[in-house]
Amino acid sequence: MKPPFYITTPIYYVNDVPHIGHAYTTIASDMMARFARMEGREVMFLTGTDEHGQKIQKVAQTAGIEPQAFVDQVSERFWQLTPLFNLSNDQFIRTTEERHIRSAQALWVHMTERGFIYKGGYAGWYAVRDEAFYAESELVNGKAPTGADVEWVEEPSYFFKLSAFQEPLLAFYRDNPNFIGPEARRNEVIRFVEGGLNDLSISRSSFKWGVPVPDEPEHVMYVWVDALANYITALGYPDEKAANFKKFWPESLHIIGKDILRFHAVYWPAFLMAAGLTPPKRLYAHGWWTNEGQKISKSLGNTIDPVELVENYGVDQVRYFLLREVPFGQDGDFSRSALEQRINSDLANDFGNLAQRVLSFVYKNAEAKVPTPSSFSEQDEVLLKAAQELLSRLRENFEKQALHRMIEAIWELVGAANRYVDAEQPWSLKKTDPERMATVLYVLMEVLRHLAFYIAPIMPQTSEKLLALLGITDKHMTFEKLNQKKLESGMDLPQPQGLFPRIEKDRKE
Numbered sequence: 001m002k003p004p005f006y007i008t009t010p011i012y013y014v015n016d017v018p019h020i021g022h023a024y025t026t027i028a029s030d031m032m033a034r035f036a037r038m039e040g041r042e043v044m045f046l047t048g049t050d051e052h053g054q055k056i057q058k059v060a061q062t063a064g065i066e067p068q069a070f071v072d073q074v075s076e077r078f079w080q081l082t083p084l085f086n087l088s089n090d091q092f093i094r095t096t097e098e099r100h101i102r103s104a105q106a107l108w109v110h111m112t113e114r115g116f117i118y119k120g121g122y123a124g125w126y127a128v129r130d131e132a133f134y135a136e137s138e139l140v141n142g143k144a145p146t147g148a149d150v151e152w153v154e155e156p157s158y159f160f161k162l163s164a165f166q167e168p169l170l171a172f173y174r175d176n177p178n179f180i181g182p183e184a185r186r187n188e189v190i191r192f193v194e195g196g197l198n199d200l201s202i203s204r205s206s207f208k209w210g211v212p213v214p215d216e217p218e219h220v221m222y223v224w225v226d227a228l229a230n231y232i233t234a235l236g237y238p239d240e241k242a243a244n245f246k247k248f249w250p251e252s253l254h255i256i257g258k259d260i261l262r263f264h265a266v267y268w269p270a271f272l273m274a275a276g277l278t279p280p281k282r283l284y285a286h287g288w289w290t291n292e293g294q295k296i297s298k299s300l301g302n303t304i305d306p307v308e309l310v311e312n313y314g315v316d317q318v319r320y321f322l323l324r325e326v327p328f329g330q331d332g333d334f335s336r337s338a339l340e341q342r343i344n345s346d347l348a349n350d351f352g353n354l355a356q357r358v359l360s361f362v363y364k365n366a367e368a369k370v371p372t373p374s375s376f377s378e379q380d381e382v383l384l385k386a387a388q389e390l391l392s393r394l395r396e397n398f399e400k401q402a403l404h405r406m407i408e409a410i411w412e413l414v415g416a417a418n419r420y421v422d423a424e425q426p427w428s429l430k431k432t433d434p435e436r437m438a439t440v441l442y443v444l445m446e447v448l449r450h451l452a453f454y455i456a457p458i459m460p461q462t463s464e465k466l467l468a469l470l471g472i473t474d475k476h477m478t479f480e481k482l483n484q485k486k487l488e489s490g491m492d493l494p495q496p497q498g499l500f501p502r503i504e505k506d507r508k509e
């Protein structure tokens with residue numbers, strides 16, 4: 001039995017509508033969820049929205065709408081990313097759901113029962129934009145290190161004994177060297193924890209929009225306690241006997257942006273240990289996108305609307321670009337010229353052209369049927385072997401979340417196949433050696449079949465289209481099937497169609 005796979009995105013704040021940064025995390029997670037399903041693993045893929053806290057309350061107030069009505073509206077916009085980007089999430093969680101309120105409260109009660117929560121008073125700095133407390137020593141020119149405005153907060157508050165977890169956390173990082181990726185982020189977290197941990201204020205009493213603290217109606221939970229709990233709510237917590245909880249916890253992979261590493265790598269495992277639960281298996285923090293060299297922000301008016309991008313360029317094109325352009329884990333810059341360049345070179349020229357030249361040649365010159373191969377030459381064997389062995393490279397890189405390396409490896413095969421077409425020249429074999437021509441075309445179609453499977457997690461629509469052009473209509477693709485069933489010679493093929501239109505240079509917005 002292959003291990004189950006639980007993959008999550010951050011739950012996004014509904015203070016603002018989604019932009020390309022949010023879509024990025026969910027698309028990357030979608031690629032991994034799809035890959036794991038093709039491995040025959042049982043997958044739970046979770047995304048959703050974070051709907052409580054002072055930030056949301058303030059924005060709703062400014063808009064003159066009740067918080068619940070406001071979060072209903074904005075959450076819907078995040079939900080729409082699923083059909084827009086062809087995402088395969090199994091659940092979409094909202095922290096205002098009843099099941100989640102119950103779960104966050106149960107987590108709180110367990111932490112209290114085990115002696116890790118006490119009542120006190122907080123006096124210090126708070127940045128509403130970051131929903132984070134900052135020590136005086138962390139401020140830079142009177143602002144949070146992130147640049148967010150801070151305000152002085154003084155109010156009765158419950159505290160979490162984070163200080164008690166310095167040693168347990170360091171031991172946990174030591175015993176689980178794979179807990180945090182990439183490696184540089186792991187070192188960053190260890191250094192931070194080694195520097196000492198202060199107890200954490202985990203309730204607020206100066207506003208109301210949050211999960212009520214059990215038996216303490218004047219307090220709502222600090223939004224991060226509430227938010228992090230979403231990962232176990234979705235599995236059925238507080239029922240630890242729930243089938244999904246037993247199956248998927250702690251087999252989890254939390255995909256996050258580097259901005260929220262500390263909450264996930266320090267607070268979250270500490271909360272779980274405090275409640276007597278096992279921390280998640282792994283976190284992976286990806287990098288930060290800028291837009292044409294600038295920070296993406298509402299105030300600069302340069303947020304990129306995912307809907308407009310998909311309408312203009314196509315869903316698979318955008319998915320491909322985001323996953324390919326920047327090594328997963330590093331920062332990157334979004335630009336339309338880079339996107340158009342990738343579409344024209346990687347997709348239209350390299351991939352699309354390979355499929356087009358092979359399929360239209362077969363259609364016109366080989367009776368529109370899967371050709372019958374005779375004996376394979378050494379070059380044929382080399383290419384077929386490269387197509388088969390690519391899977392092990394994909395697997396290795398999948399384990400490390402090296403998504404860009406997975407794509408690079410696939411494009412190496414595309415390159416090899418294009419060179420093979422040029423070298424073998426099936427068009428000149430038509431008259432001189434039709435038998436050899438049939439073999440060459442069969443080899444190429446087998447390579448295309450492998451490619452159609454390999455690109456499925458990245459570009460699901462294109463994969464389906466290409467499979468249909470190869471006469472394969474089975475929608476439930478697994479890597480086991482890829483290896484079991486070759487193309488059947490003699491099978492009728494449909495009329496070829498292009499996969500990726502080119503973007504013309506003089507095109508105007």
Ligand code: ME8
Pocket residue numbers: 009010011012013014020021022024025050227228230255256257258259260287288289290296
């Ligand atoms: O932090 N580049 O929500 P959030 C890359 N609710 N990724 C980006 C990005 C950019 N420019 N902008 C946003 C929260 N992201 C909390 C999370 S989880 C229990 C609670 C992505 O709406 C990236 O994944 O501010 C980042 O971590 C997340 O959106 C922050 O979303």
